[in-house]
Amino acid sequence: AQSVAQPEDQVNVAEGNPLTVKCTYSVSGNPYLFWYVQYPNRGLQFLLKYITGDNLVKGSYGFEAEFNKSQTSFHLKKPSALVSDSALYFCAVRDIVGGNQFYFGTGTSLTVIP
Amino acid sequence: GAGVSQSPSNKVTEKGKDVELRCDPISGHTALYWYRQSLGQGLEFLIYFQGNSAPDKSGLPSDRFSAERTGESVSTLTIQRTQQEDSAVYLCASSLEASGGEQYFGPGTRLTVT
Numbered sequence: 001a002q003s004v005a006q007p008e009d010q011v012n013v014a015e016g017n018p019l020t021v022k023c024t025y026s027v028s029g030n031p032y033l034f035w036y037v038q039y040p041n042r043g044l045q046f047l048l049k050y051i052t053g054d055n056l057v058k059g060s061y062g063f064e065a066e067f068n069k070s071q072t073s074f075h076l077k078k079p080s081a082l083v084s085d086s087a088l089y090f091c092a093v094r095d096i097v098g099g100n101q102f103y104f105g106t107g108t109s110l111t112v113i114p
Numbered sequence: 115g116a117g118v119s120q121s122p123s124n125k126v127t128e129k130g131k132d133v134e135l136r137c138d139p140i141s142g143h144t145a146l147y148w149y150r151q152s153l154g155q156g157l158e159f160l161i162y163f164q165g166n167s168a169p170d171k172s173g174l175p176s177d178r179f180s181a182e183r184t185g186e187s188v189s190t191l192t193i194q195r196t197q198q199e200d201s202a203v204y205l206c207a208s209s210l211e212a213s214g215g216e217q218y219f220g221p222g223t224r225l226t227v228t
Contacts, residue, residue: 034216043118043205044157044219090156101170102147102217106156 002027002095006105013081014113021076021108023091032094033074034102035065039087047089050074061085081112116140118220120206126226127196135191135223139208146183147217148191149205157205163189196227 003026013019025031035047048059055067065076076089091105119138127133139146148160159173163183174180178196183189193200203224207217 036217036219043221044207044217046216046218049216100145100164101159101162101172103159104149104157 002093002101002103004091004093004103004105006089006091006108008108009106010109010111012111012113015083016080019078019081019085019110019112021089021091021110023074023076023105024072025074025091025093026072027093027095027097027103029097031067031072031074032096033065033067034092034094035059035063035074035076036090036092036104037061037087038090038107044090047076083112083114086110086112118206118208118218120204120220120223122223123221124224124226126228129198129227130195132192132194133196133225135193135204135206135225137189137191137206137208137220139187139189139206140210140218142186143208143210143218144186145209145215145217146189147207147209148181148189149207150202151205151222152202160191160204193225196225198227201225201227 005024033050036044038044047063048057050057050067058064063078088107088109090107092102095101121136144165146163149157161181162170178194181191203222205222206220209215209217
């Protein structure tokens with residue numbers, strides 16, 4: 001079955017420190033992987049995606065994510081966190097084999113402490 | 115250009131009443147998705163439309179839920195005989211292509227069933 005796991009409900013990091021938000025996945029075939037961010041009282045915004053090619057993908061707002069096939073992971077990273085990065089982050093995988101459905105993780109709440 | 119819009123932004127209804135939620139996708143986007151997001155929960159897939167293909171209704175929680183889409187434009191999600199457990203934020207998303215395309219989300223409709 002296709003699924004996404006975000007093992008941390010909450011991540012706290014000091015401003016200026018590097019941040020990592022974890023995501024692991026299970027999918028048939030090659031994964032299409034996505035990260036979205038949801039700011040308070042706003043809709044989800046696309047951050048970045050991995051379809052094929054370079055394992056390190058760069059996205060909006062200085063975020064990047066590394067696809068690791070052997071560990072079935074797609075962790076979101078940023079070298080230096082900003083207070084404005086505080087939000088809810090969702091990892092998603094697209095099931096290309098089974099019908100193009102998206103499967104979302106339960107989300108990780110990131111708090112950047114000034 | 116204009117993003118995905120949803121209406122109403124908030125809806126309060128009495129248990130047992132029917133409600134209709136509307137989604138206007140980005141022009142030209144062939145794929146449209148409906149999700150439900152409950153407080154503290156991830157996104158629950160409801161239904162997926164792709165072009166003129168038969169919709170994927172596998173996520174609809176009961177036969178009280180239905181959705182329609184007119185061509186590649188507006189979609190409506192209808193909930194009949196609403197129950198308190200239907201209270202949630204209903205999100206609509208559209209994407210440009212069937213595979214690999216990231217989703218663009220609307221702001222959501224917050225449904226409260228009293």
